[in-house]
Amino acid sequence: MKQLIKTINESLGLILSLLLLPKFPEHIRACKAHLYTGFLKRHFLHFGYNSVIAFKAHQLHDLHCISIGNYTQIEKDVQLTAWQKPAVTSSKPLLEIGNNCIIRRGTAISAANHVVIGDNLLTGTNVLITDNAHGIFSEEMLTLPPNERPIVSKGEVNIGNNVWLGNNVCIMPGVTIGNNVVIGANSVVTKSIPANSTAVGIPAKVIKSIITSNQ
Secondary structure, eight states, rough: HHHHHHHHHHHHHHHHHHOOOOTTTHHHHHHHHHHHHHHGGGSSEEOOTEEOOSOSEEEEEOOGGEETTTTEEETTTTTEEOOOOOOSSOOOOOOEEESSSSETTTTTEEEEEEEOOOOOOOEEEOOEEEEEEEEEHHHHHHHHHHGGGEEEEOOOOEEEEOOOTTTEEETTOOEEEOSSSOOOOEEEEOOOOOOOOEETTTTTTEEEEEOOOOO
């Protein structure tokens, strides 16, 4: 029976491929993304012109603390989270994503304090950007299940303009990344990276930089 259903579905797919344009599945995905965006956008603090979030996100939390600029594309399976009750900060969290950014699938961006992302960010897949963690390293905290430990911000994250983050990059709390920076795949950024440089590794270190006329 399963084989019969499979054969029928594949036959229907073949017929549709003869009748419809090859890009028809892309058009369907685009329509679904815009419907999803229309449903969600009023819940954001700000959702810019011609920006889109693909169906569907893995996790969205406290969207009223999240601002997204214009012409930004957010792929499926992302996590965009703000947490209003961290243990250390008393201010309202804010996650700001700039204009013309492309955030690939599987990326997680989390703010309990303040995460600022400039214009033209390009991420690979499965990127982590966070200003917080579950608890602190102490005997008391370690006796609690990780998910029950309070969310603690360890410092703001600031990412400049024209930054490219490779696949599986982790940007940790308290980090500032300057303009025009490339972070190589699988890197863990624990310290700030200056503008006009390339950094790789665990922890990430600058391997190449350019001195511009403005420096």
